[in-house]
Amino acid sequence: MSSKAIAREKIPDAVSLLKAKYRVIAPVPKGKTFVFKKIGNPQEVVLDYNTTILPLKKFFLPPDEVIVKYNLKKREYQEPEIESEPTVFFGIHNYELQGILRLDYAFGTGVKDATYLKKRENNIFIGVTYTPDDYHFAESVGIPTDLKEGFDIFLTKYNGHYRVEALTDKGKNIVSQWSEFLEDCSYDGDPVVHFKNKLKQSVAGIREIFHGAYNHPVWKETSKKCYSCGTCNLVCPTCYCFDVSDEVVLGTDQGARSRRWDSCQILGFTEVAGGEAFREKRYDRVRHRMSRKFAYIMDDRDRPFCVGCGRCIRQCTADISITDVMNALL
Amino acid sequence: MNNLSIRVPYVTRVEGHGTIAVDLKEGKLIKSVLEIVEPPRYFEAMMKGYLYTDAAVISSRICGICSVGHQITSVKATEKALAFDVSDQTVTLRKLLVYGATMQSHILHIFFLAAPDLFSAPSVIPLAKTHPETIKMALRMKRLSNDICDIIGGRTIHPNRLVPGGFTKLPTREQLLWIKDKLENQMVPDAKTSFELLKSLADKFPAFSRETEYIGLKTDNEYAFYDGDVSSTDTGLTPEKDYLSITNEFVVSHSTAKHAKHKRSSYAVGALARLNNNYGKLNPLAREVADALGMKPIVANPFLNTVAQLIETIHVTEESIKILDTLLTTGIKAERPFVPAKLHEGTGVGCTEVPRGILFHEYTYDNRGRIVKANCVIPTNQNAQNIDDDMRELVPWMIANNFDKDKMTLTLEMLVRAYDPCISCSVHFLDVKYVE
Amino acid sequence: MGKPKVAFFDFTSCEGCQLSKLNLENDLLDILELVDIVNFREAISNHGEDYEIAFIEGSISTPHCVERIHKIRRQAQIVVALGSCAHIGGINAIRNNMDQDEVREAVYGNDKYLFPSIKAQAVSDVVKVDYVIPGCPMDNQEFKRVLSALLTGKIPEIPEYSVCAECKAKENECLYDYGVVCMGPITRAGCRAACPTNGHYCYGCRGLVPDLNKNAAKDVMEKYKLSIDQIKKRFYMFNTNYVNMEEKSYE
Amino acid sequence: MEAKNIYVPEVADIIRIERMTELETFYDIKLPGGRDLGHEPGQFVEVSVFGIGEAPISVSSSHLKKGSFEMVVRSVGNVTQAMQKLKAGDKLGIRGPFGHGFKTKDFEGKDIVIIAGGIGLVPLRSLINTIIDPAERKKYGRVIILYGSKTKEEFLFRNELETWESRNDIEYHVTVDRKTSGWNGNVGVITTLIPDLKLDLHNTIAAVCGPPIMYKFVILSLRSKGLKDNQLYVSLERKMKCGVGKCGHCQINNIYVCQEGPVFNYAYIEDLKEAI
Numbered sequence A: 001m002s003s004k005a006i007a008r009e010k011i012p013d014a015v016s017l018l019k020a021k022y023r024v025i026a027p028v029p030k031g032k033t034f035v036f037k038k039i040g041n042p043q044e045v046v047l048d049y050n051t052t053i054l055p056l057k058k059f060f061l062p063p064d065e066v067i068v069k070y071n072l073k074k075r076e077y078q079e080p081e082i083e084s085e086p087t088v089f090f091g092i093h094n095y096e097l098q099g100i101l102r103l104d105y106a107f108g109t110g111v112k113d114a115t116y117l118k119k120r121e122n123n124i125f126i127g128v129t130y131t132p133d134d135y136h137f138a139e140s141v142g143i144p145t146d147l148k149e150g151f152d153i154f155l156t157k158y159n160g161h162y163r164v165e166a167l168t169d170k171g172k173n174i175v176s177q178w179s180e181f182l183e184d185c186s187y188d189g190d191p192v193v194h195f196k197n198k199l200k201q202s203v204a205g206i207r208e209i210f211h212g213a214y215n216h217p218v219w220k221e222t223s224k225k226c227y228s229c230g231t232c233n234l235v236c237p238t239c240y241c242f243d244v245s246d247e248v249v250l251g252t253d254q255g256a257r258s259r260r261w262d263s264c265q266i267l268g269f270t271e272v273a274g275g276e277a278f279r280e281k282r283y284d285r286v287r288h289r290m291s292r293k294f295a296y297i298m299d300d301r302d303r304p305f306c307v308g309c310g311r312c313i314r315q316c317t318a319d320i321s322i323t324d325v326m327n328a329l330l
Numbered sequence B: 001m002n003n004l005s006i007r008v009p010y011v012t013r014v015e016g017h018g019t020i021a022v023d024l025k026e027g028k029l030i031k032s033v034l035e036i037v038e039p040p041r042y043f044e045a046m047m048k049g050y051l052y053t054d055a056a057v058i059s060s061r062i063c064g065i066c067s068v069g070h071q072i073t074s075v076k077a078t079e080k081a082l083a084f085d086v087s088d089q090t091v092t093l094r095k096l097l098v099y100g101a102t103m104q105s106h107i108l109h110i111f112f113l114a115a116p117d118l119f120s121a122p123s124v125i126p127l128a129k130t131h132p133e134t135i136k137m138a139l140r141m142k143r144l145s146n147d148i149c150d151i152i153g154g155r156t157i158h159p160n161r162l163v164p165g166g167f168t169k170l171p172t173r174e175q176l177l178w179i180k181d182k183l184e185n186q187m188v189p190d191a192k193t194s195f196e197l198l199k200s201l202a203d204k205f206p207a208f209s210r211e212t213e214y215i216g217l218k219t220d221n222e223y224a225f226y227d228g229d230v231s232s233t234d235t236g237l238t239p240e241k242d243y244l245s246i247t248n249e250f251v252v253s254h255s256t257a258k259h260a261k262h263k264r265s266s267y268a269v270g271a272l273a274r275l276n277n278n279y280g281k282l283n284p285l286a287r288e289v290a291d292a293l294g295m296k297p298i299v300a301n302p303f304l305n306t307v308a309q310l311i312e313t314i315h316v317t318e319e320s321i322k323i324l325d326t327l328l329t330t331g332i333k334a335e336r337p338f339v340p341a342k343l344h345e346g347t348g349v350g351c352t353e354v355p356r357g358i359l360f361h362e363y364t365y366d367n368r369g370r371i372v373k374a375n376c377v378i379p380t381n382q383n384a385q386n387i388d389d390d391m392r393e394l395v396p397w398m399i400a401n402n403f404d405k406d407k408m409t410l411t412l413e414m415l416v417r418a419y420d421p422c423i424s425c426s427v428h429f430l431d432v433k434y435v436e
Numbered sequence C: 001m002g003k004p005k006v007a008f009f010d011f012t013s014c015e016g017c018q019l020s021k022l023n024l025e026n027d028l029l030d031i032l033e034l035v036d037i038v039n040f041r042e043a044i045s046n047h048g049e050d051y052e053i054a055f056i057e058g059s060i061s062t063p064h065c066v067e068r069i070h071k072i073r074r075q076a077q078i079v080v081a082l083g084s085c086a087h088i089g090g091i092n093a094i095r096n097n098m099d100q101d102e103v104r105e106a107v108y109g110n111d112k113y114l115f116p117s118i119k120a121q122a123v124s125d126v127v128k129v130d131y132v133i134p135g136c137p138m139d140n141q142e143f144k145r146v147l148s149a150l151l152t153g154k155i156p157e158i159p160e161y162s163v164c165a166e167c168k169a170k171e172n173e174c175l176y177d178y179g180v181v182c183m184g185p186i187t188r189a190g191c192r193a194a195c196p197t198n199g200h201y202c203y204g205c206r207g208l209v210p211d212l213n214k215n216a217a218k219d220v221m222e223k224y225k226l227s228i229d230q231i232k233k234r235f236y237m238f239n240t241n242y243v244n245m246e247e248k249s250y251e
Numbered sequence D: 001m002e003a004k005n006i007y008v009p010e011v012a013d014i015i016r017i018e019r020m021t022e023l024e025t026f027y028d029i030k031l032p033g034g035r036d037l038g039h040e041p042g043q044f045v046e047v048s049v050f051g052i053g054e055a056p057i058s059v060s061s062s063h064l065k066k067g068s069f070e071m072v073v074r075s076v077g078n079v080t081q082a083m084q085k086l087k088a089g090d091k092l093g094i095r096g097p098f099g100h101g102f103k104t105k106d107f108e109g110k111d112i113v114i115i116a117g118g119i120g121l122v123p124l125r126s127l128i129n130t131i132i133d134p135a136e137r138k139k140y141g142r143v144i145i146l147y148g149s150k151t152k153e154e155f156l157f158r159n160e161l162e163t164w165e166s167r168n169d170i171e172y173h174v175t176v177d178r179k180t181s182g183w184n185g186n187v188g189v190i191t192t193l194i195p196d197l198k199l200d201l202h203n204t205i206a207a208v209c210g211p212p213i214m215y216k217f218v219i220l221s222l223r224s225k226g227l228k229d230n231q232l233y234v235s236l237e238r239k240m241k242c243g244v245g246k247c248g249h250c251q252i253n254n255i256y257v258c259q260e261g262p263v264f265n266y267a268y269i270e271d272l273k274e275a276i
């Protein structure tokens, strides 16, 4: 099968076509950076971007989400409605989708979490290649730029064009509707990209290194700079811890129980009645976050819960870098 | 009536703590004052050493009720001192914000603080039962004016988008369209209803009058709120930078707030003073309403300040619609926020007509952008002496009209409330030295 | 159970928090159905002295304030401090760093020696406070939440995490990316990142996070070119009573 | 990917409620239709109070008890205070049972030492009531119960304590931290009861539950007696918000207490730095 390509100018047309049938989520600019947003005007979509502020998890595990509703008078609990509109995620980097796959593991193994899984139905992912910037280090955690796992369609950028690869039946179906925008592709192969931000060693064996590093001085050193604001957790595609709280709408019988993104960097995260906190020292918490990614939680293929997006480094105002810390351990 | 003593501790339905004290002994009025007992707040001293970017944040806390006015005046003073360029768009949006704040403050005062007196109720709460439609309307009007402040200023109380140089975030076109629609289709009809209501209550305002000097801002092209020269019904125009020659603040023993005077023993600022200076520039509907209510300069009945507030509410509604039309035609242009100032030593004065009258801020900066000296002159301070002077004439007038003590007390309270005094604001200063 | 009797009292403050409640236009009538407001000087003329819940606005800054607040505490079953002034002393406390003698003279003139010097204090520095609604001004949505909690018999909780957490959840661009120093990382959340969302730096009005790393914060601010003097001033703007910038913090 | 909402509680009835001490209250809970909870001793449920919130609470009754199950709750915060105000006939939300409890099959034929500090007696009672049930008792060797409380005023299940004391197939020892009037028994922390125990080291298991600081000392003491790590079981408390291994709060290094615990064989968690 000869491969096909789409010219960059035709992207909005392709998006328009998708919009007729799907909710389309894609990156759009926000000031100096980017965010994933439901697309109104297809011209907004950008395919050349480094990273969005928040990962795609915000669509599946929203920052604040009702998990149970209830009625105080009637004394009954109800499931909230969960929307799962057919959605195309357009222009997605592969580490981003790897993040979703990690969340699938977290919410889909052991006790299955329908509140999350419902929203994962009817999703189509259209990936795009990217040029790593100073923060990305995905390759170091086993995600080279040509990894296409999970995508329905993958766009590879070359000379003002994108090669279009349909990887699943759903993908083929969409590509077939794009035929009028497509031309023959003169490019095969995948771009060679260089990551600037790297680990000294690849992830193989990293779990053992972490397990052996419990008392390493790097934790204390790092914690001196950290003010436990929690940003690193919230912006991470694979952090999914949450807090739960109830609220009754003033003057009504309507109650709701919600979950809200939480952060293991905050002292109260482990605090129980009596005031005991199980990771009381700041360095306990710094260590926990990073260890969780590389030693405590691995998916079924033994891949770490860090996808190398670099968000936690980029957005840390105290300049704490997970790669620096790891390189100190390696 | 020869001997009388009236004390209204903690006058209610005003901002801040004040006490009315009237003593009549053997037919002689020996005391008739509004004692201001609010703890002093020392703002000018507290601001010393803070950066120019912090001036508006701090001075805003002089008063939550007037925080829009304080912030706008503060950034204007800083901009003058540090020679900022400010775009027309910024000025237009700030005007819209001032109008929104004026509406919200006037509506609050008319319906929630003053109206209970007109309906002989202790507060608005029983009115919610007896006049539910009126109260719902008032809430609706107040909500809309707050929405305007939220959309332009970020929030109503201590707005968080105003910085020297401009706004840190701009409203969207959709939001502006929304405001315009609401003003035209909700505020205007509600304001007309309010006018009918006030007209029907006109006889509830005591028929007392005492002419004084009325001071308000004035410009060539509009009813001045955002800026202008300082205009006096006695002496004409004075440039804003010479504001001290107008305000002449002094200290009295019965008040933690300074008083002010110009040519006479006192002067008045606020809605009535503005109306007396700017009547000719009222927008058509406001003008119509003013005329129907007989509010033609010089209006010398201080109780009618409340009526002047309604006229102004209508005026700023019309004015806001006008400038929204212009803004929507030119479109909102993105501006770069956080433009740092080129630092140098400098002094600047800002003045704005806030709901209760002219507000002045003056700052002196050092060459690193730090406040060396700050001075704020607040409307309620400017009105304080005028209130005392009114009371001095009002008491004999009430006696002549055979008011009993209860009615006298209520009328005195109504007088104080008519000025809509903001006592919290008035106690902002540091250098009180008690003199007798 | 009858409607709970509620009173509002104001001390040294800008009265913004009082207004903030009046700005709940869409809920005011509902609230009046749920509680009996017996004292609210700014809005109503009658004063009741019989109340169960007292909401306190403003800091305690004169001997007279101290007397009044003790009296309120004796009456009320539940005392809630509203807004920065009541919660932490707030902006009033800037003056606590000034020469107290000068301040006293300012208040009492020649009588200054009659009164002990009194700083602008949080309500909880003087009497027991059951719950707080932080913020300058207090956030009226939070007020609603707290009121709803009190009426359902729930302990109203305020977040322990930082404003950054809420700022991130809103997907704002970080102000530090524009070189603007923001107190968000060390300020207690709950305002839904009101200021950063509007492009303004957070000035810490909700109080500092309980687990403060002062040195880390100071280092970051310094890196963004705020002088030590200005860093202190930033901390003191709302939090004079809760941070000593002269002393080194622990890890 | 079909799954159901795991967060929606089932509405259950409080059929009996009894104040045990100033802080602790006892509840007897009936699930719809009197269905059995189907728990093993040491497991917990998530209890919801309408309008307030949810908290993890151990099941305190044995699975042998039919028709309803029991809990004892100490009033420390939001949910637990609100629970204290409830009455018989009120409704609660229940999810669970969750986690892993004591595998009593493995205990058969063995001597069992139960060490309970304060409210730690609550989850252990479900184990105790299982093994001392007249029909079950003969499956096990000696049953030794060590119970420590701050003062005698804080004793839980007083009637049952008396029964345990009076039964001669149970060795029951109790101590208080602080003597108050009318107390003639042991005074001292719970570890002071351990040295005097005569144990068959090869055929004993110990089950421990109490406040966080207690574990370290009790385990040291048991080990120095010669018990091996795999003979020790502990029930750990952590903060929990979901009960189903998602929210992350109860994580100890790489394990979730709500999934693998709260009851652990000590050998399994010994190497976890943050466990004890």
Ligand SMILES: Cc1cc2nc3c(=O)[nH]c(=O)nc-3n(C[C@H](O)[C@H](O)[C@H](O)COP(=O)(O)OP(=O)(O)OC[C@H]3O[C@@H](n4cnc5c(N)ncnc54)[C@H](O)[C@@H]3O)c2cc1C
Pocket (backbone or CB within 6 Å): A270, A271, A272, A273, A274, A275, C155, D044, D053, D054, D055, D056, D057, D058, D059, D071, D072, D073, D074, D075, D076, D077, D078, D079, D080, D081, D119, D122, D123, D236, D237, D238, D239, D240, D241, D262
């Ligand atoms: C497996 C397990 C079994 C338990 N069994 C019992 C029992 O049988 N009886 C009993 O009285 N208590 C038991 N607890 C403790 C009980 O869950 C907490 O006391 C309760 O969650 C506090 O909730 P609250 O809403 O009343 O307090 P909150 O108002 O939420 O908080 C009060 C204090 O408790 C802390 N806290 C919050 N959530 C938890 C939590 N999930 N676990 C511990 N502390 C928390 C808070 O950090 C705070 O310090 C158990 C806990 C676990 C994990």
Ligand code: SF4
Pocket (backbone or CB within 6 Å): A232, A235, A236, A237, A238, A239, A293, A305, A306, A307, A308, A309, A310, A311, A312, A313, A322
């Ligand atoms: S740990 Fe940091 S780099 Fe890794 S996935 Fe999370 S945010 Fe990205």
Ligand code: SF4
Pocket (backbone or CB within 6 Å): A317, C163, C164, C165, C167, C168, C172, C173, C174, C175, C176, C182, C183, C184, C185, C193, C196, C202
């Ligand atoms: S803008 Fe302020 S609050 Fe928001 S993320 Fe940045 S530092 Fe935190």
Ligand code: SF4
Pocket (backbone or CB within 6 Å): C135, C136, C163, C187, C188, C191, C192, C193, C194, C195, C196, C201, C202, C203, C204, C205, C206, C207
């Ligand atoms: S962002 Fe900061 S200053 Fe603004 S309201 Fe929140 S805590 Fe206060």
